[in-house]
Amino acid sequence: xxxxxxxxxxxxxxxxxxxxxxxxxxxxxxxxxxxxxxxxxxxxxxxxxxxxxxxxxxxxxxxxxxxxxxxxxxxxxxxxxxxxxxxxxxxxxxxxxxxxxxxxxxxxxxxxxxxxxxxxxxxxxxxxxxxxxxxxxxxxxxxxxxxxxxxxxxxxxxxxxxxxxxxxxxxxxxxxxxxxxxxxxxxxxxxxxxxxxxxxxxxxxxxxxxxxxxxxxxxxxxxxxxxxxxxxxxxxxxxxxxxxxxxxxxxxxxxxxxxxxxxxxxxxxxxxxxxxxxxxxxxxxxxxxxxxxxxxxxx
Amino acid sequence: xxxxxxxxxxxxxxxxxxxxxxxxxxxxxxxxxxxxxxxxxxxxxxxxxxxxxxxxxxxxxxxxxxxxxxxxxxxxxxxxxxxxxxxxxxxxxxxxxxxxxxxxxxxxxxxxxxxxxxxxxxxxxxxxxxxxxxxxxxxxxxxxxxxxxxxxxxxxxxxxxxxxxxxxxxxxxxxxxxxxxxxxxxxxxxxxxxxxxxxxxxxxxxxxxxxxxxxxxxxxxxxxxxxxxxxxxxxxxxxxxxxxxxxxxxxxxxxxxxxxxxxxxxxxxxxxxxxxxxxxxxxxxxxxxxxxx
Numbered sequence: 001x002x003x004x005x006x007x008x009x010x011x012x013x014x015x016x017x018x019x020x021x022x023x024x025x026x027x028x029x030x031x032x033x034x035x036x037x038x039x040x041x042x043x044x045x046x047x048x049x050x051x052x053x054x055x056x057x058x059x060x061x062x063x064x065x066x067x068x069x070x071x072x073x074x075x076x077x078x079x080x081x082x083x084x085x086x087x088x089x090x091x092x093x094x095x096x097x098x099x100x101x102x103x104x105x106x107x108x109x110x111x112x113x114x115x116x117x118x119x120x121x122x123x124x125x126x127x128x129x130x131x132x133x134x135x136x137x138x139x140x141x142x143x144x145x146x147x148x149x150x151x152x153x154x155x156x157x158x159x160x161x162x163x164x165x166x167x168x169x170x171x172x173x174x175x176x177x178x179x180x181x182x183x184x185x186x187x188x189x190x191x192x193x194x195x196x197x198x199x200x201x202x203x204x205x206x207x208x209x210x211x212x213x214x215x216x217x218x219x220x221x222x223x224x225x226x227x228x229x230x231x232x233x234x235x236x237x238x239x240x241x242x243x244x245x246x247x248x249x250x251x252x253x254x255x256x257x258x259x260x261x262x263x264x265x266x267x268x269x270x271x272x273x274x275x276x277x278x279x280x281x282x283x284x285x286x287x288x289x290x291x292x293x294x295x296x297x298x299x
Numbered sequence: 300x301x302x303x304x305x306x307x308x309x310x311x312x313x314x315x316x317x318x319x320x321x322x323x324x325x326x327x328x329x330x331x332x333x334x335x336x337x338x339x340x341x342x343x344x345x346x347x348x349x350x351x352x353x354x355x356x357x358x359x360x361x362x363x364x365x366x367x368x369x370x371x372x373x374x375x376x377x378x379x380x381x382x383x384x385x386x387x388x389x390x391x392x393x394x395x396x397x398x399x400x401x402x403x404x405x406x407x408x409x410x411x412x413x414x415x416x417x418x419x420x421x422x423x424x425x426x427x428x429x430x431x432x433x434x435x436x437x438x439x440x441x442x443x444x445x446x447x448x449x450x451x452x453x454x455x456x457x458x459x460x461x462x463x464x465x466x467x468x469x470x471x472x473x474x475x476x477x478x479x480x481x482x483x484x485x486x487x488x489x490x491x492x493x494x495x496x497x498x499x500x501x502x503x504x505x506x507x508x509x510x511x512x513x514x515x516x517x518x519x520x521x522x523x524x525x526x527x528x529x530x531x532x533x534x535x536x537x538x539x540x541x542x543x544x545x546x547x548x549x550x551x552x553x554x555x556x557x558x559x560x561x562x563x564x565x566x567x568x569x570x571x572x573x574x575x576x577x578x579x580x581x582x583x584x585x586x587x588x589x590x591x592x
Binding site for chain 2: 039086089094096097098100101102105108109112210211214215218219254257258259260261262265266269
């Protein structure tokens, strides 16, 4: 393969490669939440918020992309810091329901606030300014940040909280603080992914931020596994390039994604990266319940 | 006019109630938040639609078949997804993720079957009768939906409170280990719980499909979120609570249309859901449950 072949390949698959990298950013957003044991399903909602803010700034106000993307992240952080207090008081199914419903609210607003979002038809004409190399840098920086955080005091606190919240509290870890940090980082990352997506895809349609997208993000993150920050990125790249190798099965894509999610959860709960990632020499488990009584569960 | 709106609200509310009851049953007894309930809702509506439009099956029979199909699909999910997950020691959250995946599979089955078309029941599936009383218009379909939902709700209540199966389900909901120690066959009771839950979801799907006369592959999605709202507002595990909450949501939606914010009715519903999560996380009728660590 010569250099020009590679260049051609990039030309042809530019959009899918950019999409794959944005999926990697989304997967990292989920990583930040899951790492701290917060089963946060609101990432898609914040992605929509980031995408629409960036899109509205670019289309209606005509600002340069970085302004819209930054404002999108800030708006999401503002909304996130209001929501974080009620949400983090909840646990288990309640938390899942609240965060899922947030995604529902954002989607309903995007569908109905016609004057801002252009309703079901979608916001059209966002300039394509985000290039693949921008995304490569962003993903690398995020992985680095995630790795630094994970191996730092914060990461150790997250691990403790995820494994056993009460024990973590008993050890003197400021549980509320670390959960808040995790939630807000996750929020900002999701909004960033949304803003970037707006400038890659040209069009923002409300239906893209629904249930299939959530399934997709979950598959990406869990296929790779959250025992190492590279896991979610790996998962996202594998799943996102899947349509390329499964060309004939295009119409079965969603079915395959769903099937993959079920299989991963049952047979590969710690993801592909788990066997390679022995963080500080310890085995990592995510979905396995802790030693608590089964009736209490970990939720 | 006002009375008409109240009736509309109760009608949609009662369909929500059926759906949410199914949700609540599996959640309360087995601690599984089965998101695939929404897909079962859709698939059952399609089963009824195809039986009626292709095979000319009379509506009552199609309704029954679709209800049983809904239960059957849910049992299949239990066998293929939740049982293996449980035996491998998965947590409550992993069942939720698995059900999201299962739901995706079922929805795309419906999409492939229908070619993403919005289907309508053939004319004359139900008699086109309307009564006009006290300035209200009530159609035969509405009466049928109301009667069916009321009977089913009463049936579910009796099943849970007056039968051996109901007693077993409630015991498992209290504590699965204790239930096993008492000799309750927890595996088959769990399977029956899934069946009843799926049947309720399926019935709701067919009734909603015939009420709005439209069946399409994404119809279940909003109901999942409304079901969440109903079980949170009503309180996890409470039958009465869920029914009351569903009616409230139905009325809330109708009245947000009346005061002119109808396009934002979903936002209103979720707003109420958030308020409940914030101030009364155990819902209106919920038993006290340790929510905070």
